[in-house]
Amino acid sequence: MKTTNKTLLIAGALTASLVSGAALADYPERPINVIVPWGAGGDSDLTTRIWADAVEKELGVPVVVINKPGGGGVVGTAFVANSKKDGYTLINAGLGNMLVTPNFSKAPYSFDSFDPVIKMTAVPLAVVVAKDSPYKTFDDFIAGAKSETLTQGAWGASSSGTILADIIADQAGYKVKYVHAKGAAASMVSVVGGHIDSAVSFPPAFGPHVKADRARALVMNQKMDAFPNVPTFADYGIQGSFEGWSGVFAPKGVPSEVVEKLAAATTKIMQDPEVIKKYQNIGAVVDFRQGPEWIADMKVTYSIMKDAAAKKANQ
Structure with a gap:
């Protein structure tokens, strides 16, 4: 049988797909780094460490929290935005670095630079x-x-x-x-x-x-x-909701299977009374969310912040 270039391309694509699928099936195979773009001891740092300690037991690999402060959260957040899209470098995300900073400053990233994984808590x-x-x-x-x-x-x-x-x-x-x-x-x-x-x-x-x-x-x-x-x-008489929140995002383009595995592990640990108690002990409220509805809500807030930033710039 005559082998054509088209046949070789199809075969190559199928092989790559199978290899990729096998690799994703084995995720995670090595330690996962979670960047906290703030200093140690703050709410983002503490909430992330509780999540990391619990979820690594579910995933079977170390989940390492790394503080990378600077630029009001921009340094660490931009670092993750430009990281490899393999699920091994994640970011602690919140109202500030995801929805406020990109609108009120010239940040080298936007909300669309990331794939939301899960929301853990509100404070x-x-x-x-x-x-x-x-x-x-x-x-x-x-x-x-x-x-x-x-x-x-x-x-x-x-x-x-x-x-x-x-x-x-x-x-x-x-x-x-x-x-x-x-x-x-x-x-x-x-x-x-x-x-x-x-x-x-x-x-x-x-x-x-x-x-x-x-x-x-x-x-x-x-x-x-x-x-x-x-x-x-x-x-x-002050109107509005004034809360922070803490979640985990991945660089835009991470495979959906990775998001699903991280979300599944989080779903399980967020029902653990011991994990809930740890969050309560630091004054955080468990507010686990994921999926399209949560993302849609964030996009609404992002638009509100964008309008607020434009209004402030014109004052």
Whole structure:
């Protein structure tokens, strides 16, 4: 039988497909790296480490968390966007680096640079002060910020914390001077050390300081059992949802089989009472989501942030 070039091409394609399929069937065969584009000790770092410790038992390979901070999350996020699309380099994703930063700064990536894998948790934003602060309530803080310039810790001019804090301050009628750090954990160190007046923060970062009686949360996005006496922004007439979230994304183009395996492993561990308890202990709410509906919701938020950035640029 005469062998044609077309026959050889078809045979080659089939062979490549079979090899690729076999390789995907064996995924993962080596350690998986998950980049956290923020410093150690913050909410993104802690939530990712809980996930990594649990999911590696399901996958049978080490899942290594690597902190790569810089540029308000841009350095680590861009690194993953340009990484090999094989499922062995993933990114801790959240409101800031996925939906806010690409719209409010010239980031070398966009939401479309990634394939969403899973959402793990949500965390309510709070305004926090030191234990000995003269501002005992959020009303006190608002009055103080209206009468003098107060400092507030955040983690980058275009970070989710700063953008949400601006919306809160605008509705409450005050302004603050932002002092940016490498992450929420670093901001809290400055608060309890008396270097700044306040910080916007999430429970994984401020919770240990509140429990140790070094700090006080004045107001937060929603009621939590761990902080039963803290009022919500809605109690002050501030409209909107102010929360961060933590998830895992892969570079755009990763095989769907990889996403499915990661999502399946996560689905299982997110039902484990011990994993749920670990998240609760750091002040995070398990909010596991995946698939088209979640992605559609994120695209809506992305468009809202894009419009907000355009409005700010024209002011």
